[in-house]
Amino acid sequence: MIKRKLTLAIGAGIATLCMLSAAQADSQAKAQEDFLLLEEEKANNQVYKAFFPNKEIARKAAISFHGQMLESHYDQGYLIMELTEKEQQKLAAFGFTFEVANDFIAKRNRILEGIQQRLQQRSMSTSSANMTSIASIPGYSCYETVEETYAAAAGMASQKPQLAEWLNVGQSWEKTQGLGGYDIRVLKLTNKDKPGAKPKLLINSAIHAREYTTAPLVLSFARWLVDGYGVDPDATWILDHHEVHLLLHTNPDGRKKAETGLSWRKNTNQNYCGPTSNSRGADLNRNFTFGWNSTNGQGSSGDQCNDTYRGPSAGSEPEIKALEAYARSLWPDRRGPNRSDAAPSDTSGIHLDIHSYSELVLWPWGDTSQVAPNGTSMQTLGRKFAFFNGYTPQQSIGLYPTDGTSDSISYGELGVPAFTFELGTQFFQSCSVYENTIKPKNLPALIYAAKVVRTPYITPAGPDVTSVTLSGGAATSGVPAGTAVTLSASTSDLRFSTANGTETTQNIAEAEYYIDKAPWESGATPIALQPQDGAFNAKTEALTGSIDTTGLATGKHMIYVRARDASGSWGAVSSSFLVIGTGTPQPNYCSAASGNANDEWIGQVQVGSFSNSSGASTYSDFTAKVIDLQRGGNSLRLTPQFAGSTYREYWKAWIDFNKDGDFTDAGEEVYSSGRALSSVVSGTLTVPSNAPAGTTRMRVAMRYNAAPVPCGTFNYGEVEDYSVRLP
Structure with missing residues (x-):
């Protein structure tokens, strides 16, 4: 049997062995054995470039063959997939052709050798006593480990207890067996000083262990809410009037395996496929109760070593028991017993399951092509989410069905609208792609979900x-x-x-x-x-x-x-x-705007750690948003957005340092692109050491093919105003 589980995900610096908890210190030796197995079996891996006939078929294949996916290259016309001969035959029926992915395999093998060397060095130099510390994933400093994630959530609850609770809702498989493991925890966010019934948003992430981007994105959303309370008006009213429940690590045992660089998908249940096999465990996203094995083997596997093994029975895994019990505690059952029964239009609540990868927004059903009884309303909300992140919105049926997935508890059983986000293009996504693309595109989608959770079947229209x-x-x-x-x-x-x-x-x-x-x-x-x-x-x-x-x-x-x-x-x-x-x-500032923003506008302004994305407008007043600047250099990144064709845009930025109501004084033009460009521009925004402290205004202008000025109207582009604060 081919053990596709052993394929190593590749990216910018595959992770070396992570620092584990004291209860798991002895897993260093096991991890070394894991990589030896990888070396032994890598010759058996069948990795191909799978060329697709069109993008619609490709995205459906990404749903049905998610366990076989290694990378997506939609614009180049192919997917990197690990396939058996039978799986190739299934895809060939839809017009796929194949060639061996030699470049991918060679790169993977080089990384395997490097990781093996690092493990040998670590085994000689690191004592088990030192294994108890917490370190971020080597090569992926933007992604928190399980321990770092838990520590951050616990810190929110400790520092701001009126806003955050860190709840224990169950145990991972290893914890239930006394093998170390983790508690299954939920970060509950709401303003406790405003009591009463509130609509509830539930987000779970990292149910598939190797999907690096998912838990960090949801943790960033938690920080936006908690740090933004009292600072950002939308974050403030969301926590005053709504509840946000975040199950950051749905599969923590498996995630620890993935943090070593293993392409681990399932949980680590040793009862399936052998206690030491790297193909052991159940696919938690095929183990949910409603619709479990509803397609009689098409939408999941009965083979214990398969990446989509559904488990021996519906809801058999402790991680799924915890998630389902928690979901039932949040929402009443508002959908009838029949597949055709719709939930009432005033149903509140949303459930998001954050995955990677494939750049998709998905909603039920996934085990049949039949439209769900609330499918039209979920499609409306799905298209709204996709407006923010730029992904393809579609019903979650692929070339073949999937069953026993996360929407079964929320929508299938309870009638709450359920969505899956598939982030990015790789499981082990580089930090640069995550920081510059995935996070800024998807945070607005999560914020929108928190806004409309009161009436999600109505408000998005x-x-x-x-x-x-x-x-x-x-x-x-x-x-x-x-x-x-x-x-x-x-x-x-x-x-x-x-x-x-x-x-x-x-x-x-x-x-x-x-x-x-x-x-x-x-x-x-x-x-x-x-x-x-x-x-x-x-x-x-x-x-x-x-x-x-x-x-x-x-x-x-x-x-x-x-x-x-x-x-x-x-x-x-x-x-x-x-x-x-x-x-x-x-002071009153002069007006400034373009005459037309239909074709191009300012898509995103980033200054230091501040980021703001927006839609088409001739002028946008964002002075309610305050950017904290440091004296000296501040990084600046400006992103144009185009409705269709790209155009050459000239950028300038000004700050009213002396607070006299204009931008004309010496030194107040703080950035100029110097020429018109059709791409993202980056530079440095310099604050003089003698600039007065306090809050003042910054103006950013993007103009088609000519230098903008701080006042008046020009042909095409946009002007945006912000507040900036100097220490």
Whole structure:
């Protein structure tokens, strides 16, 4: 039997042996044995370039043959796959052709030899006493180990107990057997000071151990929420009104295997395929109870050594028992017993299962091509997610069905909409791709899920509020009570992926804001917003309104904004802080904008660790977002976005260091691309050592084929304003 489990995933520096917990210190010797087995059996690995007839077939193959996938190269027309002769025959029926992936195999073998040498060196130089420390995965410093992930989550709960709890909900297989292992833990995030029933978002990750990007992405989302509470208005209201439940490591035993560089997918249950085999364990994402083995062997394997072995019975694995029990504790059962029974449209809750790789957003059913009873609504939400991350949205049926997957508990049993994100293009994705592409694209999708979890079958059909800004520094430095504050906002009904079909869209029909009470709260009072051009007659509208601050208490208030389209659908809420104080309002700045952003706009602004992604607009006021700068050099990365063809864009940035309301003083132009480019531009934003401390404004402009100026209107591109804070 071919043991495809032993293929080593390759990437930028495959991990050497990780530092394990004290209970697992003796696994160093076992890891060395694992790699010796890899050396012995690598000649048996059948690794091919599988050339596909079209991308639709390729993505379906990535679903059905996920366990055989090693890399995806959609633009080059092939997938790297480990295949038996029978599996090749199945794919050939769909038009695939094959050639041996010699380059991949040679690279893998070089890495195997390097890892074996490192293990031998470590075995001679490292005592078991030193194995108890925690270290990030060598070669992948952006990915936390299981221990680091658990420590970060525990730290959130310890430092901010009113926002975070670190819950023990079960045990891994090894822990149940007294072989070390881990507790199965959930990080629960919500503001406990605001009690009452709240809609619940559940995200689990790393159910397949070798999928490096998944748990770090979800941990980054947790940090965005916890660190953003009281700083970012959307993070604040999400935690005030919703609950977020994060099962960061669904398969911690297997993840420790993957942290050594092994391409480990399953859990480590020694009852299957032999206690020392690297092919042992059950595929946890084929072991869920609803629909377990529903396709009679097509959608999972009964072979214990196969990567998709479903386990001996439905829900047999302790990790799945823990996840299913926790899901049932979150949501009531709102779907009937029959496959055709739909959950009510007002069902709350979302379940996301974060995987890699294939750049897909998937929803039920996966074990049949039949559309799920709530499939149309899940498709709408799936296309909204895909708008943010740029992936292909589709029902999770591949060339063949899959069964016993994670959506079985949430949607199949309980009626809660369930989605799988497949991140990136490799299991062992490089840190540069993760940091620059995967994380910035997918964090907005997770944030959107947290926003619409109250009514996920309804709200995604409505328009998004893409920006909310307040005049005179009201969102940051504050204004005295009684000051007239202008609210400006943008809304669009067009934010759906068109990669696999289209959604029906309508003109904006209405918009409103609320002060301190969200639209769903008792006593909330809507105040109408008006279109800036005088009429609601387009699918994207700029909005304006006036906030009467008379009588508002000193301190920070919340402004909630939402819009409705002509079909009657209210979209997701976006927000801004309104600060009432005794401070002096910021100066009025000159207006700046392009005349047209249909073809190109600013897609992302990154300054140091700050990152903001946005959609098409001629001007965006992001002054509610504060960028902390250091004196001296700050890294700057500016990304253009194009609707179709690419164009050459000229970039400039200015900072009003002396806070006099303009950008014309010496030294206030802090970046210039120097020429027009069609690609991402990077550089350094320099802050003088004598610049006044405090908060001021930064303006970033992107203009088609000519140098922008800080004021006025130009032909094509976009202008964005931010607040920056100097120490």
